[in-house]
Amino acid sequence: MFAVIKTGGKQYKVAANDLVRVEKLAGEAGDTVTFENVLMVGENADVTLGSPLVDGALVAGEVVEQFRDKKVIVFKKKRRQGYRRKNGHRQELTLVRITEILTGGAKPSGKKAAAPKKAAPKKAETKAEDAPAKAETKAEAPAADFKDDVKLIGGVGPALEKKLADLGVTSLAQIAEWTKDDIERIDGELNFKGRIERDDWIGQAKNLIAGKPAQ
Numbered sequence: 698m699f700a701v702i703k704t705g706g707k708q709y710k711v712a713a714n715d716l717v718r719v720e721k722l723a724g725e726a727g728d729t730v731t732f733e734n735v736l737m738v739g740e741n742a743d744v745t746l747g748s749p750l751v752d753g754a755l756v757a758g759e760v761v762e763q764f765r766d767k768k769v770i771v772f773k774k775k776r777r778q779g780y781r782r783k784n785g786h787r788q789e790l791t792l793v794r795i796t797e798i799l800t801g802g803a804k805p806s807g808k809k810a811a812a813p814k815k816a817a818p819k820k821a822e823t824k825a826e827d828a829p830a831k832a833e834t835k836a837e838a839p840a841a842d843f844k845d846d847v848k849l850i851g852g853v854g855p856a857l858e859k860k861l862a863d864l865g866v867t868s869l870a871q872i873a874e875w876t877k878d879d880i881e882r883i884d885g886e887l888n889f890k891g892r893i894e895r896d897d898w899i900g901q902a903k904n905l906i907a908g909k910p911a912q
Contacts, residue, residue, distance in 0.1 A: 700798045701737040702756050708736065711756060711795045721789040724760045730793060731805060732756040738800055745800075757805035758793040766790050785885035845869050849905050850898055860887060872902040 699712045705720025722730050735754035738745045745751055766788040773782040797805055845868045848858050864886055866872065875883075880893050893899075904910060 698738070698740040698798050700735050700739075700754065700756050702732040703734040703736055704732055711798075713795055713798060715795045716761065717758070717793050717795060718766075718790050719793060720791070721763065722760065722791045722793070724763075724791075726760055726762055728760045729796075729805065730758050730760060730791075732758070738798065751800070753800055753802040755799045755803070755805070756795060757797040757799065758795045761792040761794050763789070763791055783885075783888050785881070845906075847872065850901050851896055852892075857887075869902040869905055872898055873906060875899055 699710060701708055701710050703709075704722075707720070709717055709719065711717055724730055733750075733755055735751045735756055736747050736749060738751050738754050745754075747754070768785045768787050771782075771784045771786060774780060799805065847853055847861055847866065847869060848855070849869065850872070853861070861867070861883075864883060866883065875893075875898075880899075883889070884891065884893050
């Protein structure tokens with residue numbers, strides 16, 4: 698039996714045990730997900746078309762992995778105007794193994810579809826418990842005369858400060874905690890070509906927070 702489902706604005710033809718890459722879905726590896734937007738269900742020559750959806754049809758699957766696709770480079774240029782913009786984008790995807798194709802209002806067997814929702818509060822609780830510890834660490838680290846101003850980073854002026862703010866970066870504390878993905882995203886958005894790592898923004902931010910020279 699096969700089905701055609703719609704998720705993330707795209708359509709996929711799936712069958713039991715198929716591995717499908719779809720736009721990111723909530724959940725962790727092992728969680729059950731369901732697709733209710735079923736456009737077609739068929740088995741051999743017997744095909745049922747929805748209008749637009751097939752009544753009582755449901756496709757169940759299991760999250761195998763959450764990952765990011767390969768980077769796509771977006772380059773824009775306007776001739777004779779000196780305008781060039783280069784950005785990178787990595788789409789977040791979910792790898793799903795299709796477990797069941799159900800019709801007639803049948804419910805998925807095995808894990809309940811609500812399982813991922815039960816896991817979510819645990820994450821929130823864990824983060825809530827960890828938050829005070831992180832907050833305490835941050836509160837102890839800064840020097841007494843610490844001034845949280847991104848313009849203290851070498852080469853950052855008012856214009857660049859505004860661009861960083863548009864990307865949600867407004868403090869040295871944020872910069873000090875950047876990951877490789879954060880650096881890659883900001884570097885691509887601002888077309889820095891490696892400037893953040895080259896000028897060691899993270900090291901500068903940590904030194905400034907500790908009351909040391911940015912170097």
